[in-house]
Amino acid sequence: MGEYATEYEFDNLNFYRDNNGKQLYYNWGGEVWWIESPGKPKEKLFSIIGMNATKVFIKPHPEYGEAGQRINREICLFCDPDTQEILHYWRPREGVKEVPVVHIANRMVQGFVSPKKIVIPENSGYVQKVIEIPLEYPHPLAKESQYQDYCPGEKFKGVEYFTSSVARPGVTEIPSSEWARDCPWMPWMKLGYGHPARLRFETTISRVESFEELHPNLVKLVRERLPIYEFAPDESDEQNVTSILYFKKYFDAYLKGEIFPIPETT
Template identity: 30%
Template sequence: MVRSLLLAGCAFGMAAMTTAADARILDPAKAEDALEIGKRTQCGIGDQPAVMHWSGKIYARVQGEPDRHLFDGEGMNIRRCVPVSDPKRGEGYRMVSREIMLFTDPRTGAILREWKNPWTGETVEVMHIANDPVNMRPNFPLDADGKPVPPMTLKRMGEWVLMPLEVPLFYPNPLAGAYQDYVGNQYHAMEIFDFVARADELLDTRHPTAYPAVSWVRLSDWMPWMKMGGRQGQIVFNAMGAKLKSYDELPKLLKDEIAASYPDYTAAPPADDQRPNATTWTEFKKKIDTERAARGPAAAQPAGHP
């Protein structure tokens, strides 16, 4: 879900120590201020990590069928921001993060370990979303040509600032072969983030950061662990959440599962993390490849392979 942030250095520390005499109102039409607004939306104070939490419902959409409420979801992202510098693009920041989303039973709220696929009748193991890392490219006030980055989309409504962000995704599916340009199977999704923040927190530098609420919608292919094969349809996530003031504010369900199964997710990745990003699809491929390797050479071949 939401992308990773990097840990701070002196530049962030100075921003967090703004005095009343130095305070000002940020102008989103100015490239440097727009960058600061983005940082205040996503990052923690100084070198402290930031935690995003969200929860919501997950539906199946299949042509010719009513939509089905398959799961509920409970998720978090822990990130940090570090300053970066470029001779042409100026002073910016980069974000590094990890994120988890648990699939839960809509009736009981319990974390699902197995799920009976209503289309195939097969019971499959549930693989929760646990992506480490989810890092962003550096953000700067200037583009590669040294020109100001276009102003961010903000809408002021009284004491609130609205920040919509649509992220269309279309790239080779890690679970498919090398001929996707010819036969399809690219990963195709859209993620929509709508942030809402108090204007005074977001724009007045007397506040060291902001704590926005966020709506998250994702339309994507089926989760690979659902074992849907080539069946037509997609999965729709609809969740709401907020940036929290500490990890301790997460729901007990999430904290208990992280402690038991994902202990690294109590902290953000290191500031200099250069690992390639993880997705559900890359992590599922690793899982399947490991299981096949453990079963021996014959298991490495797909069913029906000559």
């Protein structure tokens, strides 16, 4: 790194300018661990594979002049940690009925990114940043009695971590991006109201050049059941989707034991 004799100022909106309106794809995967109850050891629960079909734009902004916009469609599939096969049913514990696995299929996740300058110090080709986002809000299932067995408590409390690197022009050997999340158990796990289990998602993210370069199980799933997830739209006024809102929307299908993700063609 000794060839970098001066600091370099990185403009985060350059990515949005350079890729304005382009269809981008991200492949990601990793593990989900859980601590079933306080004092128990951390155990691997699932492997996961995921994708984002993303479009980015540079947009006028009343406060900043310019801002970045991301529009995403995203999928995450829960898999057997040993065989890596996609799971469609899961048994919470011995002696209880298995439940459908509600995979994550967020047809709309969008937001704006404000401009930011990041200084890469001298003698460094890149810097790595960790963004920590605390999450705390009333749990969307807490007030409705039909969701009693699917809700971990009155409040959702978690933390998301995004680890990424920014580099000088021409520097390509940088660490992979990562996403992690500490959160309560997923509603479809049906552990019973107030159950203390906590999940830890740990993933590595990579950008790929085409849809066909995503994990083959994701390519197959999208082509067969979720064709709208191959491309992000140029604009949308749809509400952002979360895994909890998706669970509420398809609760009847869940109770019937249907296979997830539910097909979406429009």
